[in-house]
Every structure is written in C-alpha cells, then in structure tokens.
Amino acid sequence: xxxxxxxxxxxxxxxxxxxxxxxxxxxxxxxxxxxxxxxxxxxxxxxxxxxxxxxxxxxxxxxxxxxxxxxxxxxxxxxxxxxxxxxxxxxxxxxxxxxxxxxxxxxxxxxxxxxxxxxxxxxxxxxxxxxxxxxxxxxxxxxxxxxxxxxxxxxxxxxxxxxxxxxxxxxxxxxxxxxxxxxxxxxxxxxxxxxxxxxxxxxxxxxxxxxxxxxxxxxxxxxxxxxxxxxxxxxxxxxxxxxxx
Numbered sequence: 001x002x003x004x005x006x007x008x009x010x011x012x013x014x015x016x017x018x019x020x021x022x023x024x025x026x027x028x029x030x031x032x033x034x035x036x037x038x039x040x041x042x043x044x045x046x047x048x049x050x051x052x053x054x055x056x057x058x059x060x061x062x063x064x065x066x067x068x069x070x071x072x073x074x075x076x077x078x079x080x081x082x083x084x085x086x087x088x089x090x091x092x093x094x095x096x097x098x099x100x101x102x103x104x105x106x107x108x109x110x111x112x113x114x115x116x117x118x119x120x121x122x123x124x125x126x127x128x129x130x131x132x133x134x135x136x137x138x139x140x141x142x143x144x145x146x147x148x149x150x151x152x153x154x155x156x157x158x159x160x161x162x163x164x165x166x167x168x169x170x171x172x173x174x175x176x177x178x179x180x181x182x183x184x185x186x187x188x189x190x191x192x193x194x195x196x197x198x199x200x201x202x203x204x205x206x207x208x209x210x211x212x213x214x215x216x217x218x219x220x221x222x223x224x225x226x227x228x229x230x231x232x233x234x235x236x237x238x239x240x241x242x243x244x245x
Contacts, residue, residue: 002208002209003201003205005208006058006201006205006206006207006208007204007205009057009058009059009205009206009208010058010204010205010206010208012057013054013055013057013058013206016054016057017051017054018113020047020050020051020054020114021047021112021113021114021115022113022114024043024046024047024050024113024114025113025114025117027043028040028043028044028047028114028117028118028121029117031043032121040121040122041099041122044092044118044122045092045093045096047114047118048089048090048092048093048096049093051089052089052090052093055086055198058198058206058207058208058209058210059208059209059210060086060198060208060209060210060211060212061210061211061212062090062211062212062213062214063211063212063213063214064090064094064213064214064216065213065214065215065216066094066216067216068216068218068219070098070186070188070216070219071186072097072098072150073150074150074184074185074186075146075147075149075150075151075152075153075182075184075185075186076098076146076151076152076153076185076186076187076188076219077146077152077153077155077175077178077179077182077185077186077187077188077222078091078095078098078100078152078153078154078155078188078190079155079156079157079175079187079188079189079190079235079239080154080155080156080189080190080191080192080214080239081156081158081162081167081191081192081239081240081243082156082158082159082160082161082162082192083161083162083163083165083192083193083194083195083196084161084195084196084198084199085161086195086198086212087156087192087195088102090212090214091154091190091214092154094214095152098151098152099123099149099150099151099152100151100152100154101122101123101124101125101142101145101146101151101152101153101154102119102124102125102153102154102155103124103125103127103139103142103153103154103155103156103174104119104124104125104126104127105126105127105128105129106126106127106128106134108126109126123145123149123151124142125138125139125141125142126138127139129159136173136177139174139177139178139181140177140181142178142181143177143178143180143181143182144181146178146181146182146185147181147182147183147184147185152188153178153182153185155174155175155178157170157171157172157174157175157236158170158171159171161196162196163196163199164196165193165194165196165197165243165244165245166243166245167239167240167243170232170235170236172232175232175235176228176232179222179228179231182222183222183223184222184223185222186219186220186221186222187219187220187221187222187231187235188216188217188219188220189216189217189220189235189238189239190214190215190216190217190239191214191215191217191238191239191240191242191243192212192213192214192243193212193213193214193215193242193243193244194210194211194212194213194244195210195212197210197212198210198212215242217238217239217242220234220235
C-alpha cells in the first residue's frame with residue numbers, strides 16, 4: 001500500500017524538484033554576474049532551503065543535530081558518510097554560514113540546472129576520479145582556496161554512495177591532501193542516517209515517510225594531531241560508529 005502511494009507522490013515531488021532547479025538557474029546566473037559572490041551565495045542558500053523542504057511532499061522529515069558552536073572565521077573540513085544525493089542540501093542549508101564547498105565528480109559540472117552552475121561558479125571543485133593527474137592538483141588548489149578564504153570543504157570519503165546505509169571504507173587520499181593544504185582547519189565529522197531509504201525502491205517510485213538525520217560531532221583541530229593517520233582513523237570511527245542499521 002505504501003509503495004502504491006509512493007507513485008503519485010514521486011511524480012509530484014519530481015515536478016517540484018525540477019521546477020525549483022529551473023527557476024533558480026537564471027536567478028543564480030543573474031546574482032553571480034551582476035552582484036558577485038555574496039549575492040550568488042544567498043541565491044544558492046535559498047535554493048537549498050526549497051530543495052530541503054520539497055522533500056516534505058514525500059513525507060520526509062529531516063533532523064539536523066548540531067550542539068557545537070563552530071566558529072565562522074576558521075576554515076572547516078566537513079567529513080560525512082554518503083548515502084544519497086539527499087545528504088547534500090541539508091548540509092548546505094544548515095551549515096550555510098560556513099560557506100560550504102564540495103569536492104564533486106566532474107560529470108556533475110554539466111547538464112543539471114542550478115546544480116552544475118553552482119559547482120562551476122560557487123567555489124567547489126570538479127574532479128575526474130579516473131585521472132589522478134587532474135584530480136590531485138585540483139584538490140590541492142581547492143584546499144588552498146579553503147585555507148585562504150576560510151570556507152568549508154565538504155568531502156564524502158567513501159567516494160560512492162552506500163545504497164544500503166552500510167558504510168564503505170574511506171578513501172583517504174583526498175582527506176590527506178586537505179589536511180596538508182588547510183592546516184588551520186577544524187575537521188567536522190557528520191553522520192548521516194536513513195537518506196539511502198529515499199531510493200529503497202529505486203528512482204521511481206521513491207521511498208516515502210523517511211526520517212533522515214544528521215549528527216554533527218565535536219570539531220577536531222588538525223593541528224592537535226601530528227600523526228595524520230591517527231586523525232583519519234578518529235574521523236572515520238566517529239562517523240561510522242554512529243550509523244544506525
């Protein structure tokens with residue numbers, strides 16, 4: 001019965017989702033080209049607001065738990081497990097005062113209204129996972145940007161999404177580069193739960209009535225750890241130990 005109800009709700013949701021992306025694409029373009037970075041960022045923030053709340057059509061609840069007073073004048077490296085595309089907008093919206101930027105696969109840089117434009121012009125970095133000659137220098141340059149401008153780099157070290165919620169081993173090369181290039185950063189681990197259930201039936205119909213949760217863990221100073229392998233292990237353990245089946 002629930003799956004049957006999911007069909008019409010999914011159609012309505014996809015229409016809302018597409019409409020939001022199409023509306024905000026020219027808004028982003030105008031803000032960026034006429035008023036610059038700050039106006040563009042505000043337009044992206046509002047885009048995330050509408051994307052987050054549009055999931056209510058599917059009966060989705062999103063809870064974002066952050067008990068920590070994270071400074072805005074310090075660069076951040078936000079590290080999270082990756083379960084679906086629905087990990088992204090809540091992090092961008094709830095951490096918006098930190099100017100979140102993403103390490104994203106290069107394929108997302110074209111063809112997606114609003115999303116591709118923001119990835120190309122908003123300060124994020126697009127990498128070719130199959131080409132270390134492109135990806136590693138790009139991440140290095142991205143780290144320098146984060147350090148200089150005190151932004152927040154968001155990275156999903158699993159590389160690909162977990163379709164069942166079960167965490168995959170972290171691929172640490174990107175994190176190691178960021179730790180080196182953003183030495184003054186705070187590392188902010190975030191555990192995501194239940195966003196994989198949005199695709200429990202596949203892309204159509206979508207899962208309905210899900211409660212997606214985000215738990216922000218205590219920030220960690222990179223400078224407190226001379227042994228970066230110890231820091232990597234701590235971050236991965238903190239995140240994965242809080243993933244619920």
